[in-house]
Every structure is written in structure tokens, then in C-alpha cells.
Amino acid sequence: MMGDLTTNEGQTWANNQNSQTAGARGPVLVQDYQLLEKLAHFNRERIPERVVHAKGAGAKGYFELTRDMSDYTMAGLFNGLGKKTPVITRFSQVAGEAGYPDTYRDVRGFAVRFYTDEGNYDIVGNNTPVFFINDALKFPDFIHSQKRDPKTHARSQDMQWDFWSLSPETVHQVTMLMSDRGIPASYRMMHGYGSHTFKWVNKQGEQFWVKYHFKTNQGVHNLSNEVAEELRGKDTDYLQNDLYNAIEDQDYPSWTVAVQIVPYKAGLDYSQDIFDVTKVISQKDYPLIEIGQMVLDENPKNNFEDIEELAFSPANFVPGIEASPDKLLQGRLFGYKDAARYRLGANYEQLATNRPKNEVHNYERDGLMAQNQNGDVNYEPNSLGGPEENRHAEVHGDALDGKVGNYSVNEDYYTAAGKLYRLLPTDEKARLIENIKSNLGQVKDIKIKIRETKQFYQADKEYGTRVAEALGLELSLIK
Structure with missing residues (x-):
């Protein structure tokens, strides 16, 4: 037995089965604070889910x-x-x-x-x-392509494969995703x-x-x-x-x-x-x-x-x-x-x-739902014995050189995917091709299929050829 049912303010809750009403048939009284608080809290029980990794x-x-x-x-x-x-x-x-x-x-x-x-x-x-x-600059666009179509509100093979086919750096991870793992x-x-x-x-x-x-x-x-x-x-x-x-x-x-x-x-x-x-x-x-x-x-x-x-x-x-x-x-x-x-x-x-297991000492204060605050000094530097910096935790910098600009890594993205494909056992290669067929095959725009299959072909000629055959694409379109 855990004791009496209470409100969040600690007051004893007399009846959690029936609302207060004016007579047996109502209406419900505004003075029923426990009803109003229960409904108000219920309306706020969900926090925004994570934009990615929600489940x-x-x-x-x-x-x-x-x-x-x-x-x-x-x-x-x-x-x-x-x-x-x-x-x-x-x-x-x-x-x-x-x-x-x-x-x-x-x-x-x-x-x-x-x-x-x-x-x-x-x-x-x-x-x-x-x-x-x-590059983090592309992350919101990438995630948008994985989410729901803004018009149909359905998950879309067309969206994700369109993004992947226009982003050659994805081909290594796409190969992993379409494999057994x-x-x-x-x-x-x-x-x-x-x-x-x-x-x-x-x-x-x-x-x-x-x-x-x-x-x-x-x-x-x-x-x-x-x-x-x-x-x-x-x-x-x-x-x-x-x-x-x-x-x-x-x-x-x-x-x-x-x-x-x-x-x-x-x-x-x-x-x-x-x-x-x-x-x-x-x-x-x-x-x-x-x-x-x-x-x-x-x-x-x-x-x-x-x-x-x-x-x-x-x-x-x-x-x-x-x-x-x-x-x-x-x-x-x-x-x-x-x-x-x-x-x-x-x-x-x-x-x-x-919350970390060691004690927290800093000068951040207040804001929504602030907890465990005291009356100690809230600014730095100070002469009142507040927490001080410790150079032990200082970052060890890297030497930098170059002109500010928006740079592309501009490297070979295909070799790694080709190596991965060639490492797969024969039966897993077959499942990889079948998985690509069942997913990329749903895409309506043939140009997307061609662009993506070209990436597989550049990673490994056998890889791209098998995908083209599975999708019914002419080899001349991907070479």
C-alpha cells in the first residue's frame, strides 16, 4: 500500500472515479480542480518526438x-x-x-x-x-528525403532514391542498407x-x-x-x-x-x-x-x-x-x-x-524547470570563491591552413562501395540485388533509376550490371 492518492501539490484526492457535478446528471462544476488539473496535465504529457531516431x-x-x-x-x-x-x-x-x-x-x-x-x-x-x-549542411535535406512526402504524406521511394542518386557520397551506405544488415x-x-x-x-x-x-x-x-x-x-x-x-x-x-x-x-x-x-x-x-x-x-x-x-x-x-x-x-x-x-x-x-554522476558547478541559472539552485554567486570572474576554470581540460588544437570557402571533399566515393560488394558472399550479393530491385524498382522516374545504377556500376561493373538487369535497364544507359 503506497498511501493516499494525492494531487501534484500533495493534497489528498478524495474521488478519482467521478467528476463533481450539480446533481447526478450534471453539468460538471468548474470548481472540480482535480478534474481540470488531470485533463490539463494529460494534454501536456507528450513531448516533441525526436526529428530522427524517434523510435x-x-x-x-x-x-x-x-x-x-x-x-x-x-x-x-x-x-x-x-x-x-x-x-x-x-x-x-x-x-x-x-x-x-x-x-x-x-x-x-x-x-x-x-x-x-x-x-x-x-x-x-x-x-x-x-x-x-x-557534410552537416546536407543533413536536413537528407532526412527530408527519408520522411513523408509533403503532398501525399506517405513514405516515398522516389524521394529517397532521388536524393541518393544525386549524392554520390551515399553509395557506400546505401549498399550496406540494402544488404542483409x-x-x-x-x-x-x-x-x-x-x-x-x-x-x-x-x-x-x-x-x-x-x-x-x-x-x-x-x-x-x-x-x-x-x-x-x-x-x-x-x-x-x-x-x-x-x-x-x-x-x-x-x-x-x-x-x-x-x-x-x-x-x-x-x-x-x-x-x-x-x-x-x-x-x-x-x-x-x-x-x-x-x-x-x-x-x-x-x-x-x-x-x-x-x-x-x-x-x-x-x-x-x-x-x-x-x-x-x-x-x-x-x-x-x-x-x-x-x-x-x-x-x-x-x-x-x-x-x-x-545528470552526470559528478557534481555540476557553473554559472548557468534559471530558465524553465530549473532545479537544485542555490544562492551562490552567479557571475564569473568573481572574488567570492566560485568555481574556476581548469586548464587540464583544455583542447589540443590542430594546425589550420587555407582560405575560407565552401569546399567539397571531391573524392572517390565509389571504391569503398565496390570493395564492400566484392567482400559479400555470393548468396548475400544476390539478396542485395533483390533488395535494390524491390526498393529502387518502385521509383517511377527512370532517370533516377539510371543515375543510381550508374553509381553502382562505377563502384563495381558486375554490381551495376546486375542491378541494371534486375531493373530492366539497357546497359548502354549506365556505362
Whole structure:
């Protein structure tokens, strides 16, 4: 027994079954404060959904360091063999709304927050090591093409393939999306990636470039189109429920965490731009180094408070980890926190799920829903003993040179997609072609089909030829 039912002001609630009325047949009285408050709160119970990654599920757990990385970074969570750091994760779909079925073909978000002793550190990635675009300026247009047609209000193959066919940097990710990994069988059974290149700095000031890899210990498993469609009709929350039920059954999912480390100068001189998120760094050149295990062993106590109010940001770094010149990453450093302020309010970082485990000391004050404020000095510099800056956390800058302008990366976008195609087993190649046929084949405008197929052909002649044959295009149109 939890005690008396009360209002949010703590007053005892006498009757939660019937409104106050003037006599048995009414009308309802305006003085029924409890009715009015209940309806008013109900009208405001929904917050704006995320513009992207609206549908998702999350869980809590820990990261345990199995290899000390203090030679490469001063970040505490990566220093000290056996160190455990609490984590919270969120897995998601990119394009669909909050009620969208889990088993549509889509990239999956893979976001991890580490509640470190030095503040929150977020890795906000996907289940693919690359992305569709490499410049934040194109992100709103890309997402618009994945959403609903402004006229028909329906998802449109024409829109997304039109954008992809006019954006050659997308061909690597499109190939991944149309391959088997486009429909994971479980959030537990997919890899995760930080995707971008980041910077690590050790206590001596030495700098390194780093890529994050989360390798599922459950094995990678994907769904066929047929099974995915069948599940879609039975359980729209299939992936969410699979994760929740596994943890409830104490079948705790885990991932081996590894990194690729590239010496600072070698990264700048690498054969391709390591800051272009449409490409990978070859593991032959820089093999994976296993550094730890991530285990998820706790479901949310309250999904709204723990997961829906959770606000990740790639800008959440701790000393020893910094941003790189990746143009898409640079835009995300602003975009995520700004989205959180719109969705949750100015003080979203004071919500329990976003609050760091160490104490917060700064001069930000007031605003909507401000909590835990005191009467201490609210300006800086001051002579009243307020918090002071610590140069230990200072960013280690990169040398810059060049004229201000709007630059295109202007690189080869096809080689990586061709390599990926040639790595696929024969049966997966066949499914890739069939998936492209069933999706691109729905596009009404033949010019879009030709443009996209030309990209596949430039990636690999066999790849493009097979797509052309599947779509019934003359080869002369794509060569």
C-alpha cells in the first residue's frame, strides 16, 4: 500500500472515479480542480518526438576496461585495468516516427552514454561504420528525403532514391542498407560504431586518431524481407520487446569494445581522408585493439524518464577525448544539444537521466524547470570563491591552413562501395540485388533509376550490371 492518492501539490484526492457535478446528471462544476488539473496535465504529457531516431529502446549496464589505454588517452574511463563505468544505451530506427514498426529496412542508431567520474561521455553512432553524407549542411535535406512526402504524406521511394542518386557520397551506405544488415534480427545481435574519427590525447599531450567499434557477443543476425514483413504484422515493437525480455530473463547482451588507433601525423597523411564519414579506415592498416566489454543488465525503471528524456550529444566529451575536423561531426556538435533544448527545455541536463554522476558547478541559472539552485554567486570572474576554470581540460588544437570557402571533399566515393560488394558472399550479393530491385524498382522516374545504377556500376561493373538487369535497364544507359 503506497498511501493516499494525492494531487501534484500533495493534497489528498478524495474521488478519482467521478467528476463533481450539480446533481447526478450534471453539468460538471468548474470548481472540480482535480478534474481540470488531470485533463490539463494529460494534454501536456507528450513531448516533441525526436526529428530522427524517434523510435527506439534502451537499457542500462556497465563498461569494464580490459586493457589500460593510458598510453593513448588521459580519459579516466579508459585508464586503469578493470575499471567499471555505468552506461545507458539507446538503439533506434533513423527515419520512422515513434509508432513505426521495428522491422522496416533502415539504419539503426547505436548510442552509448558513459557516466564517468569526469562527466558524461557520449558515443552517438549507428550499426554501420559509415554514413550517407559527410557534410552537416546536407543533413536536413537528407532526412527530408527519408520522411513523408509533403503532398501525399506517405513514405516515398522516389524521394529517397532521388536524393541518393544525386549524392554520390551515399553509395557506400546505401549498399550496406540494402544488404542483409539493413534489417537486424535484434538490437542485441548487431554491431555498433562511433562512425566518426575522434581524437585521443594522453597526459604527455601526445595526440592520436581513434575509431570505436562495438562487436556483439551474441553474433550478427539479420532478418529476411519475408520474416521481417511477417513480424511487422504481429509485433510492431519486435526489437524493443526482444531487448527488454532478454534482460528480464537475465540473458544480458554484451559487446566487445575495440578501437582503431592511428598516429596523429599518419592519419593526416593517410591515403584517404580519415575525417570523411562515408569511408572506413582499413583494419589491415590499423587493426582493432580490444579494450573492454559493455554489458546491459538493467531495463529502464520508467521508460519516459530513463529513455525518452535521455538526450545524447556527440559534443559530450571528457578530458582526453576531443573532436576531429570531420565536417559532419562538427555540425552534430551543435545540432544534438540544440534539438534537446527544443524537445526538453533549457535545463534538460538537470533531468535525472542526463545528470552526470559528478557534481555540476557553473554559472548557468534559471530558465524553465530549473532545479537544485542555490544562492551562490552567479557571475564569473568573481572574488567570492566560485568555481574556476581548469586548464587540464583544455583542447589540443590542430594546425589550420587555407582560405575560407565552401569546399567539397571531391573524392572517390565509389571504391569503398565496390570493395564492400566484392567482400559479400555470393548468396548475400544476390539478396542485395533483390533488395535494390524491390526498393529502387518502385521509383517511377527512370532517370533516377539510371543515375543510381550508374553509381553502382562505377563502384563495381558486375554490381551495376546486375542491378541494371534486375531493373530492366539497357546497359548502354549506365556505362
